[in-house]
Amino acid sequence: MLQSSWLKTVIKIVSAISLCIAIIISIGLFVFIRYGQDLPRYDHLIDYEPPMMSRLYTSDAQLLQEYATERRLFVPFHQIPDLVKKAFMAAEDRNFYYHFGIDIVGTFRAFLTNTLSNSWGNRPIGASTITQQVAKNFLVGNERSFERKIKEAILAMRLEYTLPKDRIFELYLNQIYMGAGTYGVAAAALVYFDKELDELTIDEAAFLAALPKAPTTLTKTEDVSRAKARRDWVIDRMIQEDMISLDEAEEAKSQPLSFKKYREKPVKADYFTDAVRRDIGQKIGDLSIKQGGLTVRTTMDVELQEQAEKSIKKGLIAYDRKHGWRGAFSKLESGVMQDKKLWQDALRKTQKPAGSTGWEHVVVLNVDASQAKIGFSNGAIGYLPLSECGWAAPCLTGQRLGKSPTRMSDVVGVGDVILVSQVDSDRFRLEQIPNVTGALVAMDPKTGRILALVGGYDFEMNQYNCALQALRQSGSCFKPFVYLVGLESGLTPETKILDAPIRISLGRNGYYSPQNYSRNYLGLCSMRTGLEQSRNVMTIRLAQRVGMKKIIDCAQQFGIADHMPKQLAMVLGAGETTVLKLTAAYAVLANGGYKVTPTTVDWVQDRYGETIYRPTQDKPVLVSPLLVAQLTDMLIGVTQRGTAKSLATLGFIVAGKTGSTNNYNDAWFIGYTPDLVVGVFVGFPRPRTLGQHETGGRVATPIFRDFIESVYKEREKPQFYLNQQIVEIDSDIVNDDIVIAEEVFEQSQEEDDSLDGLQEITDIIDG
Template sequence: MKLIGYIFGITSAALLGIFGIGVVYLWEVANDLPDHRKLAEWEPALMTRFYAYDGTPIAEYARERRLYLPIAAIPERVKAAFLSAEDKSFYSHSGIDVLSVFKAAWSNAVNLGSGQRLIGASTITQQLAKNFLLSSDRTLRRKIKEAVLSIRIEHSLSKDRILELYLNDIYLGLGAYGIAAGALTYFDKSVSELTVAEAAYLAALPKGPNNYNPHRHPERAVSRRNWVIGQMQRNGFVSAAQASNMMARPLGVKPQAKNPDMAEANYFVEEVRREVAGQYGEAALYDGGLSVRTTLDPTLQAAALMALRAGLVDYDQARGFRGPVAHIDISGDWATALAKHETFTDMKEWQLAVVLSCSDAGVGIGLRRAKLGPEHSPTSPETGLIGRNTMRWALKLAAGGKIRQVDSIDKVLSPGDVIYVEKVGNGYLLRQMPEVQGAIVSMDPNTGRVLASVGGFSFAQSRFNRATQASRQPGSAFKPFVYAAALDTGYTPATLVMDAPFSMPDGAGRLWKPKNYDGKFGGPSTLRTGLEMSRNPDDGAPRPTSWHGPRCRIRPRLRPLR
C-alpha cells in the first residue's frame, strides 16, 4: 500500500508540475501576442481603377488584386460553400473547434511515420489570426498563439464580421485576393452571379491554389470541387440530386476578359498614373482602392491610335524594307526557336513569323506560338502565306540611307528570316516596325479635356511619350524674339546681314548646319528679308538670343553647349 501511495504521490506531483509549467508557458505566450484589436481597424489593400469618361475601365493598379465586398452583399450559397469547405461549425464554436482538434490529433497519430502530411483543424477564426497577426511557421508555439488569439477575436468581433474579413482576405491563386476578385479572375462574373458549383470551386482553392489550378491540374480541381459539393450536401445546403447534377458539370472556368480599350490607352493612362501618384502618393495609388474618372473617349482613342499607326506604317513602307528582325535555323524545331523572340504585347494585330519558303506565289511562313505560361498547354504552330502582290513595297531595300530596287522576293527574304506579319482575311501582310515616330492629342477646345492621346507607335516598344515629354524645336515661332532683340541693339530693317552657310558642333559629335527652306543662301541681305540674326561674329554686338529670350520670360530647358 505504501508503494502505491508513493507512486500516486509522485505521479500527482509530476502532473501538478507539468500543469504548472503549462500554465506558466501559456501565460508567457499570452503576454507575447499582437493586438487583436487591429482587425477592427483593418483597411485592406484595394485595387485602384481608372475609367474613361463613360465609365469604361481602362486600367487597374494594385499590389494585391482585391475588391472589397461587405458580408451583406455575399450570397448565402457562397457562404455555405466556404463554411462547408473550411469550417462547418463556424457559427457554433467560440474560435476553436475542439472536436475537430481531437479528430485531427487522432488521424495524425494513426498516420505517424507513413509520410502523409499532417492535417490541421484550424477554424476560419484561427486562419484569420494567422493571416493577419501571425506567421505561417508550423510550430507548437504558433498554434497556441493562434488558439488564444482566436478566442479573443471571437469576443471582440461578430461572426459575420470575422467571415467578411476572411472572405475578402484569402488568396485564391492567379493573383486574386478575396472572393470578388476570385469570381472575376476565374469566371468573369460578380459574386452574386456565381452558381453553387462555381462557388464550391472557389471554396476549394484556399487550401492550395496551385494544387487546384484549373489549367495545370484540372482533374485535381474537379475532384476538390466535388468534395466541397459533397460537404455542402452533408451539411444540408444542397440536395443529393442537386449535388449529383453539379458534380457532373465541367469546371467552366472562363478567364476574365480584358476590356479591349484597356490596352489601347497606355500612353494616356501612364500620364494619369503619374499625376495620381504625384498628388496622392504611391501607397494610395496601389493600395488605396481609388476610383479615377478620366476624360478619355474610348472611341476617339481607338480611332487616334489606328490613324497614327496607319500613317507611320505608310510613311515607313514608302521608304523601303530594312530587312528581317532576326534569322533562325529552321532545320529543326523552328517553333521553339521562334518563340524565344519577344514581340510587342500591345501590337495585337502583328505577329512574329519565320520564313519557311519563297516562291512565285509568295512567302510561306510559320507563326510564333504564344507563350501561354506553365498553366496552359502549348498549341501547335500555324503556317500561312504572304501573297506576292502584297509585297511590292518590300522590293525597295533600304540600307545606309539609300534605296535599292530589286525584282525578286528571294532577294528580300530567305528561309529562316524572322519578320512581322499581320493577318488580313485568309492571308498575311509583311510588316516592319517603323523607324519614324509620331504622336496625336485630341482635345475639346471648349473645356480643355483630353479626349484621346497617343505618344508613339507602340508603348511596349518605347514608353517615351512624344505627346507630352518630347521637346519640340520652336522653329519660325522664335523669329519675333530674334528680330526684337536685334532692334533693341540698334539694328534697323535696312541693316545688312550676311545670309551664308554656317555650321557648329551640336554636342553629339555632329555638325549643325542651319539652312533656308529652299536650301539656298542670299548673301548680304537686309534685316527685313533676312532669315537669321542670332549670329554675326564680326560686328561686336551682343548675341541677341542669349539674353532677349529670358527678358520675355522664356526659360530654355536645354543646357548650353560647352
C-alpha cells in the same frame, strides 16, 4: 466488501481523470504562458483596411485598367450573399458561430496525428477554424511549425474576445488568397467567372469555397477534374449542414466547371493609363493607386483613343516603309530547314519581338522570283508575294535607300524569320516594326480634359512616354507665339516685315546670317504670309522688334517653357518642350484666350465611395479674344495656303502649324478646331535625322489628318465663327503703317545676349 472495492475503483478512476485534467490544464497553462507572451498586436484589426485594387474607368464608365499590389476588392460583410457565407462555412468551419476561436477536438486530433507521424515539414491537417486562419493570415504567418500553431490558437481565442463574429468572417472572406494573384472572394468571382458576388450560382460559390485549401492546384485549367471533385465535396458538405436541398445539390454538381475569361480592357491605352497613374501619383500619392481601392473616372474618350492609336501606328509605319527594309529580325540555322518538325520547334523558340501585336512571325521556307513560301510555328503554310513587299528597298547607311526589289530574293532568303500580316486565306504582307517613335495628344480646349493620349508606337516595346517625358525642340510650332506677341504690341496680320537676307553681328565672331528653309526670299510681306509660309528671317526681325523679354514671358504664361534662355534661337523653336505642354498652349488659342490645365482625371473616389479629388480650373485669361481671333485666322491660312496646305481638302476648316527642327530631327504639327486641339510629334527616341526633307508637313501632318478626319467623320463638322471686322484689316491703311525692314542689326553679342546660340542654329527649318 464488493461495495468498498467498487468505491475504490470509482475513486481511482475519478482520481485518474482528475489527474489527467489537471495535467492537461497544467500543460495548457504552461503553453498559454510560454507562447502567449510577445504575440503580435491585433487591435488594429478592429479598423483594418486591407490593400485594395484601384480601378480606372473611361469617361463612359468602361473598365480601363486595374492597379494592385494584391488583387483585391473589399466587400463589407452585409453585402456578401448568404450563399457565399454558407459555402465557406461548410468547407472551412461549420461551427464558426458556436466555438470560441478553436475547435478543441479537431485541434487535439491534428496535434496527435502530426506528432505521431512526425510530419512537421508538411502542412498540418485540418481543424483550423476561420478565426485561426484570420490569425494566421494577418498576424503569425505561414510558418509550418508547432509553435506557430499554438500562437495561432491563442490569438484566435483573443480575437473572438475582441471582435464580433461577423467582423472576423468579413476579414477572412476579404483576405484569403484565392489563386491567380487574387485575394478575397469578390476579386476571385470576377477573375474566374466574371461575376459579382450576388450573381454566383451554388456550384460557383462552392468552387470558390474549395480554393483556400489548394488555390494554385485547383485553378489549373488544363486539368479541372481535381477542382470539380473538391467543388462537389463542398456541395456535399452543404447538404449535410442543411444549407441547400438535395435537388439543388444535384443540379449544381451537374454543372461543368468552366472558367469565363475576365473581361478585357475596352481599348489599348497603356500610355494613357501611364499618364493617369502619374497624374494621381502627383495629386494623391503612388501608394494610394496601388493599395487604396480607388475608383477613378478618367477623361478618356474611347473612340478618340482607339483612333489615336491607329493613326500613330499608321503614320509611323508609313514613315518607316519610306526608309526601307532593315532585314529579317532572326534567322534559323540551315540544318533545321530540311525537317518540318525541326524548323517548327526552332520557330517556336524564336521570341516574337515586342511591338508586333497583330502580326505573325514566320520562317521563309522557299523563295522563287515572284513569291516566298512561309511556314508558321503550328505547321501551317502561306505565301508572301513580291507585290506585298514593294516598299522593301534595302535600307542603306545615312538614310539612303537601295533599289526597289524586282525579285523575291532581293527581300528575303530561306531561313529568314520575318513578320507578316494576313491579306487573305494564304496570302500575307511583309511587316516591319518602326524604329521611330511619336506621340499624339487630343484635348478639349475649353476644359483641359485629355481625350486621347499616345506616347509611342507600342508600350510593350518602350514604356517611355513621349507625350509627357520627351523634351524636344518645337521648331516652327513656337512661331505663332512670337506673332502673338507682335499682335499684342500693336502690330496687325497685315503689318509688313521684310523677308530678305539679314546679318546679325556676333561681335568679334563676325556676323551671322540666318536663312529661310527654302533658301529664297519674298521681299516685303505681311505677318500673315510670314506665318503661313513659316519664314525664319521674318520671325527673327519680328522678335528683334518686340523684344525677347516679351516672348519669354509669353512662353512662361502659356506653359511652354519655364526658363527659356534669352536667345533669338528660341523664336525659331530651338527651345525644348513636351507634346502635352505645347498642345495645352495651343488650347488657349482654340478656346478664345484663357489658360486650362491638362488633366486625365475627372474625379477620384476612395474605397467608401467618397470623392477625394476633382480637378479645378482657374482659367485665367492670357490674351484678348480679339487677338486670338486674328492669330487663329492666320493659322487657318497655314492649313489653306501655307506649309500644311494638304489639309485644305479636309472638308472642314482647321487652324494649325507645322514644325521641324535642325537636321530634320523632329517633326511636329499642332492643330485645332473650336472643340478639339491635337498635337502630333514624330522623332527617334535618341534625336537623329528623320531624313532629308522629312518635315512636319510631310511626317506629322498626315497623322493629324488621319486622326482629325476620322474623328469628324460621324460628328458635326466644326466651324470657326470669327468676327470678320476683327480679322480683316484694310490693306491700304496698313501699307502706310508699320514696316519692319531693318536690314542689319548691329547689336554686339556683349550688349545683347539674345544673340547667343545663333551660330549653332543655322538650319532651324520648317516644311
